[in-house]
Amino acid sequence: MRPQILIIGCGFGGLEAARALRRADVDITLVDKTNHHLFQPLLYQVATAGLSAPSIAAPIRHLFRRQRNVTTLLAEIVAIEPQARTVTLKDGAQLHWDHLIVAAGATHSYFGRDDWAPFAPGLKTLEDAFEIRRRVLMAFEAAEREDDPARRAALLQFVVVGGGPTGVELAGTFAEIARHTLPGEFRRIDPRQARVLLVEGGPRVLQSMPEGLSERAREQLAALGVEVKVGARVTGIDAEGLDITTATGPERLLSRCVVWAAGVAASKLGRALAEATGCTLDRAGRVVVEPDLSLKGHAGIQVIGDLAAAQSHAPGREPRPVPGVSPGAKQMGRCAAANILRRLRGEATQAFRYRDYGNLATIGRNSAVVDLGTPAGALRFSGYPAWLFWLFAHVWFLIGFRNRFVVLLDWAWAYWTYDRSARVVAGAGLDGLSGASPARDGRADGCRPAG
Ligand SMILES: Cc1cc2nc3c(=O)[nH]c(=O)nc-3n(C[C@H](O)[C@H](O)[C@H](O)COP(=O)(O)OP(=O)(O)OC[C@H]3O[C@@H](n4cnc5c(N)ncnc54)[C@H](O)[C@@H]3O)c2cc1C
Incomplete structure (x- = not known):
């Protein structure tokens, strides 16, 4: 044996x-x-319809088909x-x-408040990514059918809780979808009116990065149209929105699309x-x-x-x-x-030594921050060069040649057209968002009444 x-x-x-x-x-x-290995660093791209699931996941059985000493079990x-x-x-x-x-x-982790989970999904698995994508795209659909201005504003308000790399990536991409991908496709709403908020409990976003890079990230988020609220503690989340407390006191944010990127x-x-x-x-x-x-x-x-x-x-x-x-x-x-x-072999084991190659986070098109520890010291940069570095680093580490090729192709297409290729949501309907008034009023599918 x-x-x-x-x-x-x-x-x-x-x-x-x-x-x-x-x-x-x-x-x-x-x-x-699960039956797949998942490249989590690009999961937010599936959640924001930039990539399809097979581009960032690979069947485990296939990955080990040539390694004869491995048996894979689901x-x-x-x-x-x-x-x-x-x-x-x-x-x-x-x-x-x-x-x-x-x-x-x-x-x-919802810090002991697991009852918030149904109203603010986190991003960890492909199922989570599909659910977030559904909520984002369906919020725009429901807003198109909504007559009441206050309800429409709530449908077009997107809140990301947690200003770490995942929160920053999600908020930046939501803003891009609203400003660049969807305009021109709706008749009753202007998607550019959507408000994207990033709520962070600490004093700055990307707290694992040096302060200067956090500031660059904040500026790049603002340029994309994301409103960043730092020092904002979430005190409640429900189906209609969330409650936060900031230095100026409590605040209620109405939103039908809240995403949790705060705790692990x-x-x-x-x-x-x-x-x-x-x-x-x-x-x-x-x-x-x-x-x-x-x-x-x-x-x-x-x-x-x-x-x-x-x-x-x-x-x-x-x-x-x-x-x-x-x-x-x-x-x-x-x-x-x-x-x-x-x-x-009967030898002594070795202690683990971690080699830190640095930190990177992308904020959106052409914007990212990079903090590399080099033998000569720290190398820090932001903006377009950082974004290019982030892009090639992620493609390089993807599993499988096909995935690298497909992702590069999808991103090149998205770069020139602003399109996001994975926007098909199967059988979703407006579940959980059906406050859309035409349906409530008994009018057919969002058509305005005649006259
Ligand atoms: C959205 C997101 C973005 C990220 N971005 C970055 C990034 O940009 N850069 C970076 O370096 N890191 C990033 N990370 C962190 C990185 O993905 C994790 O540090 C890394 O995945 C940890 O690897 P792991 O093998 O410990 O766990 P995982 O990669 O999470 O793998 C755990 C595996 O165990 C399986 N499993 C769990 N429980 C059981 C069970 N009971 N029985 C059988 N199987 C089980 C799961 O299905 C899964 O396949 C990100 C993480 C997330 C969620």
């Missing part, structure tokens, strides 16, 4: 770990609850049994492992692991790991990626936390694979 490696999750961490073991004399079982893991060295699937079946890598990622919580598999092993979780529910990414007292279990509260251990430097970004997950995947091979 060859050693049995079980990897839970085929996101950035799990994919990289399985690939790093391609030449190893082991059997790998890769389990994911299943959700619900429990981990360290003593028996098994995991339990949602349907009750069990899988055995000799070495386990848990790479189940993270989800959104670790996968619930972290809690299952804590119950089974007694390991510590941090405030976000992430699993606190040893320097070599294993669990204290359970050397055969390693936790990586967004689910791990890991530290980088560079020689001669204080350990520092690893950020929840894709390079961190990929590097941890490679480290976990290498440590399994070291254990199999």
Whole structure:
């Protein structure tokens, strides 16, 4: 029997770990609850109709078709049994492992207010992206049918909560859709009248970036027509809009399209692991790991990626936390694979060291901010060069040649035409937005009454 490696999750961490073991004399079982690996950094493009889902997702089975030591299974893991060295699937079946890598990622956190979720979807999965896209496009459709000016204004008010990279990208693109993509296609509304608000609780957007770049991002958002409210704490969200508190007092924002980009919580598999092993979780529910990414007292279990509260251990430097970004997950995947091979050879494992290649965020067409750590120091730039850098970096890291080609083609088309190619929403109707008055009045499909 060859050693049995079980990897839970085929996101950035799990994919990289399985690939790093391609030449190893082991059997790998890769389990994911979806059938695809998802390139989350471009998920906002699906949510804003810029790209279709297959451009940023690839079937896991196809990705590993040539790696003979990998068996791919579609299943959700619900429990981990360290003593028996098994995991339990949602349907009750069990899988055995000799070495386990848990790479189940993270989800959104509503900071204890899960009742806000139906009114303000977050962006993590393809389903989330489809739902946000539906809400945005249907809000314009409902506004076209609405006679009441106040209701129409609420339908044309889009609010993004959270001024991190995802919030900035979404708000910038909503503004572009309203200003450049849709004008000319509606007869009763002017989409350019839409108001896009970005609500951030902290003092500035993109807080992980240096202050100067945050300011550039704010200027570029303003140029696109996004209103940024910083120091604004959300106190309630319902079907009609949200309540915020700012330095000037409470405020009610009426909106039928609110998107949540504010908080991250670790996968619930972290809690299952804590119950089974007694390991510590941090405030976000992430699993606190040893320097070599294993669990204290359970050397055969390693936790990586967004689910791990890991530290980088560079020689001669204080350990520092690893950020929840894709390079961190990929590097941890490679480290976990290498440590399994070291254990199999009877060697000591190595501590994880994170190599930080910098930070980038796009705001919209021709605008982005880039903060690169280079051997000579920091290299920071914004605007068009940053946008070009962002574009090629993302295309480069996409999985699969076809995806790179299709994305470049779609973006080139969108650049010259302002069109967004993925605007078809199947069977959506105006669910949840049907305040549109012509229908309420019993008039046919938004036609104005004669006379
Ligand atoms: C909208 C968005 C934009 C982002 N933009 C950037 C960016 O621009 N740059 C950047 O570096 N990072 C970005 N990130 C962060 C980056 O995507 C994450 O850091 C990275 O995906 C973490 O990798 P992971 O392998 O830990 O988890 P994930 O990539 O989330 O993968 C987890 C996998 O585990 C599977 N899974 C979960 N639970 C189970 C279970 N119980 N059973 C079986 N399978 C399970 C999931 O289906 C998923 O495939 C972004 C994230 C999001 C959501």
